[in-house]
Amino acid sequence: MRKNMPAIVRRFFNGLHDKEMLAGYLLIAPPLLLISLIIFYPAVGSIIHTLTIDLDGNSGFTFSQYQYFFEDPLSTRNLIYSLEVTVIVVLLLFVVTFPIALYLRFSKGWIAGAIQVLSLFPLFVPGIILSFALLRFFISHGPLDAILSFLGVADYSTPYLKPAGAIIGLIWDGVPLATLLLTAGLQQVDDELIDCARDVGANNWQIFRRIILPLIKSPVLIVLALAFLGAFGAYTVPYLLGPASPEMMSVFMARTFQDLHEPVRAQTQAVITFLISSAVGYVYVRTIARRQLDQE
Amino acid sequence: MVALHAVRRWRHWLLFLVVAIVLSPGVFSASAQEKTVLNVVENGGPDIVDWFQNILIPRFEADHPEYEINFVNLRGSGLNTADVAIRAMAALEADADPQVDYITGFDPPEIPPETVEAGLWLDFNETNIENYGNLNPELDIYDWGLPYRGSQVLLVYDSALIPDDEVPHTFAELIEWIKAHPGQFVYTRPDKGGTGENFVSRAIFEVNGQDPSLFTPENYSDELADEYLPPAWDLLRSIHPFIYEDGSYTPSNQGSVQLLLNGSVSMIPMWSDEAVVAARNGIFSDTIRLLQFTDLPMGGGYVYAVIPRNSVHLEGALEFANFMISVDTQVSLINDVGGFPAIKWELLPQELQEQFTTAISEQVPPTFPGGDWSEAMSGGWYENVAPNIDPNS
Numbered sequence: 001m002r003k004n005m006p007a008i009v010r011r012f013f014n015g016l017h018d019k020e021m022l023a024g025y026l027l028i029a030p031p032l033l034l035i036s037l038i039i040f041y042p043a044v045g046s047i048i049h050t051l052t053i054d055l056d057g058n059s060g061f062t063f064s065q066y067q068y069f070f071e072d073p074l075s076t077r078n079l080i081y082s083l084e085v086t087v088i089v090v091l092l093l094f095v096v097t098f099p100i101a102l103y104l105r106f107s108k109g110w111i112a113g114a115i116q117v118l119s120l121f122p123l124f125v126p127g128i129i130l131s132f133a134l135l136r137f138f139i140s141h142g143p144l145d146a147i148l149s150f151l152g153v154a155d156y157s158t159p160y161l162k163p164a165g166a167i168i169g170l171i172w173d174g175v176p177l178a179t180l181l182l183t184a185g186l187q188q189v190d191d192e193l194i195d196c197a198r199d200v201g202a203n204n205w206q207i208f209r210r211i212i213l214p215l216i217k218s219p220v221l222i223v224l225a226l227a228f229l230g231a232f233g234a235y236t237v238p239y240l241l242g243p244a245s246p247e248m249m250s251v252f253m254a255r256t257f258q259d260l261h262e263p264v265r266a267q268t269q270a271v272i273t274f275l276i277s278s279a280v281g282y283v284y285v286r287t288i289a290r291r292q293l294d295q296e
Numbered sequence: 297m298v299a300l301h302a303v304r305r306w307r308h309w310l311l312f313l314v315v316a317i318v319l320s321p322g323v324f325s326a327s328a329q330e331k332t333v334l335n336v337v338e339n340g341g342p343d344i345v346d347w348f349q350n351i352l353i354p355r356f357e358a359d360h361p362e363y364e365i366n367f368v369n370l371r372g373s374g375l376n377t378a379d380v381a382i383r384a385m386a387a388l389e390a391d392a393d394p395q396v397d398y399i400t401g402f403d404p405p406e407i408p409p410e411t412v413e414a415g416l417w418l419d420f421n422e423t424n425i426e427n428y429g430n431l432n433p434e435l436d437i438y439d440w441g442l443p444y445r446g447s448q449v450l451l452v453y454d455s456a457l458i459p460d461d462e463v464p465h466t467f468a469e470l471i472e473w474i475k476a477h478p479g480q481f482v483y484t485r486p487d488k489g490g491t492g493e494n495f496v497s498r499a500i501f502e503v504n505g506q507d508p509s510l511f512t513p514e515n516y517s518d519e520l521a522d523e524y525l526p527p528a529w530d531l532l533r534s535i536h537p538f539i540y541e542d543g544s545y546t547p548s549n550q551g552s553v554q555l556l557l558n559g560s561v562s563m564i565p566m567w568s569d570e571a572v573v574a575a576r577n578g579i580f581s582d583t584i585r586l587l588q589f590t591d592l593p594m595g596g597g598y599v600y601a602v603i604p605r606n607s608v609h610l611e612g613a614l615e616f617a618n619f620m621i622s623v624d625t626q627v628s629l630i631n632d633v634g635g636f637p638a639i640k641w642e643l644l645p646q647e648l649q650e651q652f653t654t655a656i657s658e659q660v661p662p663t664f665p666g667g668d669w670s671e672a673m674s675g676g677w678y679e680n681v682a683p684n685i686d687p688n689s
Contacts, residue, residue, distance in 0.1 A: 140560040161544035244545040245682035259487040
């Protein structure tokens with residue numbers, strides 16, 4: 001890390017003297033400005049707001065908003081629930097997508113093609129439609145209920161409006177991106193490397209453990225980070241499929257702001273969510289930066 | 297502040313533009329046929345707009361060939377009826393034509409109080425319009441406004457699943473029924489769509505002597521909330537384990553309807569207009585019934601029409617007001633948009649009265665005040681009922 005960041009900074013200043021690099025900076029300047037204006041500026045404003053207004057609305061530096069959040073059982077319960085759901089979603093997403101990605105990497109033919117299309121399909125379905133489709137499928141007295149009772153399972157309990165409903169929806173939502181990134185990562189593993197390993201007598205597990213896994217460490221980290229961010233910030237799926245309580249942070253925030261009209265409390269929830277997300281975002285950015293430096 | 301003024305001014309210009317654009321064809325055709333053009337402003341959903349444009353206005357114009365209605369729907373324009381009211385007030389002060397004759401679809405809390413204080417609105421008591429006596433005297437009838445359509449939350453149930461002698465008719469009976477039939481009832485979260493809100497507020501009224509007058513927009517205090525609300529949380533927590541899927545609450549009115557339609561539950565609270573339309577369109581099976589409590593009904597409300605005193609077509613505006621509360625229009629309100637009529641039930645055709653007999657309440661739907669009370673209700677429910685955590689544990 002210490003080796004990398006200064007290198008990036010050094011490259012930035014060197015780039016200012018380089019015409020080609022300068023053109024690059026000019027190209028990224030408008031989006032950078034836009035992001036600063038519509039994301040960083042209000043975000044910093046919110047953070048300052050939460051630190052300068054106390055619970056009674058008096059101004060002056062204070063941690064009381066944060067103290068309230070961590071002392072309020074409902075708020076902490078919602079935060080812990082959001083983290084739990086997110087971690088479960090990320091883990092299950094790996095369990096689901098890693099075999100698909102491995103299969104897609106090492107098989108060819110129309111079945112592999114069909115699976116690839118299927119795994120990408122949710123990418124083209126908006127979250128709200130996806131939620132309603134899932135809802136109709138696993139709701140009580142729905143098709144899944146009917147199939148299970150046909151098979152003799154009598155006491156079906158629907159995941160609809162329970163944490164499991166939100167988790168299933170978020171996994172479904174996350175499958176395409178995770179599969180896409182993992183498959184792309186696996187494509188970079190040279191066939192020759194695997195053949196060599198096999199020649200010297202390595203079995204499949206050893207190939208996976210000693211060759212593939214080390215080589216796709218950064219795509220895995222990227223998938224971990226993006227899946228975490230996607231699930232942790234999700235709104236539509238947990239709102240439509242999850243329980244009334246506990247709530248995911250986005251749903252909680254929206255309700256605090258719109259229904260309870262407590263903007264500063266909602267901002268505090270947002271800042272806490274943002275800090276957790278940016279810690280994960282940092283892992284993502286660091287992975288990307290290291291990859292780019294490695295490739296040169 | 298400066299920005300706010302700029303926005304206001306900008307909104308006035310926009311309103312002027314909207315009115316100018318919609319008026320221009322009206323003015324031309326009126327001059328050609330020498331008809332008086334009445335400017336009617338509405339702020340309703342698509343079903344209401346459809347009702348005005350395709351049923352009411354053609355009917356009114358056929359009955360009154362001397363008038364032509366220029367119908368302006370504000371929905372989606374970024375303006376609301378209060379903006380038009382403020383503009384009419386500015387016209388009153390400037391002694392100018394407000395360019396509007398009839399504003400409909402006001403929720404009483406939406407009406408800017410200064411317009412009422414300034415006497416901008418025609419006092420319907422003084423007008424002696426023919427059908428004014430038709431109004432249901434139980435309604436909140438304000439001098440400044442004419443109630444013309446309402447909706448309220450009803451219980452909707454499947455009579456194929458609930459025998460007649462088990463159907464609850466009071467809130468207390470409903471609570472017993474829910475406990476006796478685990479998983480057969482669901483209500484929507486109180487911050488989503490209004491049916492859950494009215495169910496929860498009915499529970500609050502129940503534990504406070506069924507007296508809605510205890511709750512006014514002005515009397516909120518944390519102390520009062522701590523006195524009135526916790527017994528309701530106890531009551532709602534007592535039925536929590538018996539709600540659909542061990543205490544699951546739907547995120548929208550539609551979510552509850554879906555569970556009723558697919559047979560997962562057999563009873564839900566539902567808006568009257570949505571229930572009437574669903575029944576009429578065949579979305580409900582023949583066995584679905586509507587019901588209101590025989591004691592204090594669940595909440596709801598009426599919307600009102602107002603006429604600015606400075607309208608240049610007062611006579612026509614009053615003619616239109618009279619038309620809106622005529623028996624024919626009110627029958628159409630029930631049949632075509634599922635609204636609750638503003639006139640006395642006994643004026644309606646026998647067949648309609650019978651159809652609604654279980655849904656009609658002797659009492660007017662109570663309202664739970666918005667603002668602090670509503671926030672305390674919704675926030676309190678999320679803290680005390682939905683998590684199902686015993687506060688004493």
